[in-house]
Every structure is written in structure tokens, then in C-alpha cells.
Amino acid sequence: MTERLDPMVGDNLELAGSALSDHDFRLITRIALDEAGLAIPQTKKALVQSRLSRRLRALGIGEFAEYIALVSLPENREERRELVSVLTTNVSSFFRERHHFDHFSQTVWPRIAAKLGNRTAPARIWSAGCSSGQEPYSIAMECLRAMPDAASRDLLILASDIDPVILQRAAEGRYTQAEVSGIPERDLRTHFTPAPDKTSYSANDTLRRLVRFRELNLHSAWPMRGQFEAIFCRNVLIYFDEDHQRRLWPRFHDALVPGGFLFLGHSERIHPLEGSGFTSAGVTIYRKS
Ligand SMILES: C[S@@+](CC[C@H](N)C(=O)[O-])C[C@H]1O[C@@H](n2cnc3c(N)ncnc32)[C@H](O)[C@@H]1O
Structure with missing residues (x-):
């Protein structure tokens, strides 16, 4: 997602937990693509990491791998909705264009x-x-x-x-x-x-x-x-x-x-x-x- 994953939006890149590996980033972007058709480029990795870290903290989860296992459970549709919500951009305005x-x-x-x-x-x-x-x-x-x-x-x-x-x-x-x-x-x-x-x-x-x-x-x-x-x-x-x-x-x-x-x-x-x-x-x- 570009707009919401844009550094201009002001995400805090400081992290409490571990770094998001390229492997885990690919797994996350795969879920985003399958769930919502979202194409998230590698250049947005730091922002994805920042946003996911917040979600992990809210859930009390320390590792991205643990979160990925959780969100991948077939029955865990709710968390996949949360994930998409975290990754989408919602920038809008009245009478835009x-x-x-x-x-x-x-x-x-x-x-x-x-x-x-x-x-x-x-x-x-x-x-x-x-x-x-x-x-x-x-x-x-x-x-x-x-x-x-x-x-x-x-x-x-x-x-x-x-x-x-x-x-x-x-x-x-x-x-x-x-x-x-x-x-x-x-x-x-x-x-x-x-x-x-x-x-x-x-x-x-x-x-x-x-x-x-x-x-x-x-x-x-x-x-x-x-x-x-x-x-x-x-x-x-x-x-x-x-x-x-x-x-x-x-x-x-x-x-x-x-x-x-x-x-x-x-x-x-x-x-x-x-x-x-x-x-x-x-x-x-x-x-x-
Ligand atoms: C940048 S906003 C656009 C808002 C408004 N259309 C405008 O132009 O101001 C993009 C919206 O698309 C939604 N979105 C992203 N993927 C979607 C999907 N697969 N199905 C439906 N909505 C989606 C996001 O949740 C977000 O609210």
C-alpha cells in the first residue's frame, strides 16, 4: 500500500521487538495479496514492520513468526481482517479531485x-x-x-x-x-x-x-x-x-x-x-x- 505506507504519514519506526526478516515480510505480503489484492513492494518493508509491531504489542506477541503463524490459521479470519486494516491506507478528503x-x-x-x-x-x-x-x-x-x-x-x-x-x-x-x-x-x-x-x-x-x-x-x-x-x-x-x-x-x-x-x-x-x-x-x- 503506498499512501498509508508512506513515510509522510508519520509512522514511528522505533521497534519494541525483533526485526522483520525478508522471509517474514514475504509471508505477510502474500497474505495481504491473497486477502485483499494488495501489492506491497519491498521498499515498504520498514513501514510494514512499524505497523505490525504495534499490532504485535497490542496482542502481547513478541515475534513476527509467532504472529504469522497465528494470522495464517484458517479459522483466524478476524485477525486477517485486522491485518488488512493495519496495512491499508485510508487517506481521503471531501470533494477530492x-x-x-x-x-x-x-x-x-x-x-x-x-x-x-x-x-x-x-x-x-x-x-x-x-x-x-x-x-x-x-x-x-x-x-x-x-x-x-x-x-x-x-x-x-x-x-x-x-x-x-x-x-x-x-x-x-x-x-x-x-x-x-x-x-x-x-x-x-x-x-x-x-x-x-x-x-x-x-x-x-x-x-x-x-x-x-x-x-x-x-x-x-x-x-x-x-x-x-x-x-x-x-x-x-x-x-x-x-x-x-x-x-x-x-x-x-x-x-x-x-x-x-x-x-x-x-x-x-x-x-x-x-x-x-x-x-x-x-x-x-x-x-x-
Ligand atoms: C486511499 S483510500 C481511498 C478513499 C476514497 N476513495 C478517496 O479517493 O478519497 C483506499 C481505501 O481502499 C480500501 N481498500 C483497500 N483494499 C480494498 C479491497 N480489496 N476491497 C475494498 N476496499 C479496499 C482501503 O481500506 C481504503 O479505505
Whole structure:
């Protein structure tokens, strides 16, 4: 994982226990790949070691080998979830990559509004890899700006992530002052309630009613029925190896309505585009053809 395993994030590299050997690092990265499709390069070894050390301390385990034996037990799915949570990056922000939201308002929203206006069909949007919730709440704000009673229509934003810890935070919908700084003043006033000391802001019910949070590993089966008008899967695929990325393109294609849109992160591209069933519709925006 690059973002969360980036030295800029401020991990403390001091260790209480033993060093992580190359052999143990390979075993850990194998589990991360099998469980979540995560490709962790050797250059991230020190950060993996730092993060795992914290987990070992929390469990009262002294050796990485002991932890690996524990996490590898077939019945120990819970600890594998913990491990993935430790290794993933959750960096996010409101209205990240603003041009996607402009495109959404101008191009995707009119299609959704037509459906909702005629009350002929439900409209669904998916934030896949939603982290702490800024992405789905930003989409919800965009919808509510265009249609203030959207929450009482048949519109839903599915917000999913593999990490149950971060999903819990997303569902709580409480953000620091720094985190809400990316929200336009009018939307902040309308959709969030400040704590009395203004150090945090909580999402209001209208916003929350539009979003449903679910734990979902993108590499497992997707239980959703129906198709999405738009899928936001941004800054998630960069952490997967090519093989896992390639397997997702046809699945996203199937999950979209004809003419639906897929939004990727700034450094992500559908590759190969030819034969994928998508055409380019803007910078890191793809349309199901
Ligand atoms: C950097 S955040 C991106 C958040 C948001 N999409 C954005 O662009 O601001 C990446 C998220 O992908 C999630 N993730 C990583 N592997 C995943 C997988 N296999 N299935 C679902 N989510 C995954 C992580 O838990 C993390 O919350």
C-alpha cells in the first residue's frame, strides 16, 4: 500500500521487538495479496514492520513468526481482517479531485434526475473503497444541492470498504475542523452540525439517509442486485497488483447501467482500454459504451 505506507504519514519506526526478516515480510505480503489484492513492494518493508509491531504489542506477541503463524490459521479470519486494516491506507478528503464532482453534476446527475423525477426507476451510486466516508458524503451533497428532497426519492449511495474500522468512522460521520475545510461553506452549514466548541462537525440526517455503508472486499463476490449509474472507485486500485486490477474492469462494467460512469483516482487508468467496453469520458472518467 503506498499512501498509508508512506513515510509522510508519520509512522514511528522505533521497534519494541525483533526485526522483520525478508522471509517474514514475504509471508505477510502474500497474505495481504491473497486477502485483499494488495501489492506491497519491498521498499515498504520498514513501514510494514512499524505497523505490525504495534499490532504485535497490542496482542502481547513478541515475534513476527509467532504472529504469522497465528494470522495464517484458517479459522483466524478476524485477525486477517485486522491485518488488512493495519496495512491499508485510508487517506481521503471531501470533494477530492473536484473535476469528478463537476462532471458528475453536469453529466451524470441529469440522467439520475430524470429517473428520479419520473419515479420510474431507482438510481444507485457506488463509492467502492469509501474509507472514512468523505467520498460518499461529497456525492450526497452534490445530489442534495441539485435536488434538496433527494433523500425522499429512490436514490441511494452504497459506500463500501474492506476495512471495518474505517467504515465505523465513516458511518459515525464526524469530522474535525481541518477535515471539513474542503466543504463549501453553504454545504457545511446545511449538512453538518458543529460541536459546541466547533472542534468537530457531524453529518446531518438528510445526508446520512442517502448513504448505506457496507463491508465489502472488492475481490470477493458482490452481493448487490441492480446496476449503478456511477461507480467511484478512486485511489483504491493503485494498491492492487495488475492481475487483481484487470479482473475488476469487467466486473465494474457489468455493475454499471448502459452509459454509466466509472471514476478512478488521479493515477489510475483502465488498462488495456481497448476491448474493456469503456470509452474515455474525461480525465480518469470512463463511460460504459
Ligand atoms: C486511499 S483510500 C481511498 C478513499 C476514497 N476513495 C478517496 O479517493 O478519497 C483506499 C481505501 O481502499 C480500501 N481498500 C483497500 N483494499 C480494498 C479491497 N480489496 N476491497 C475494498 N476496499 C479496499 C482501503 O481500506 C481504503 O479505505
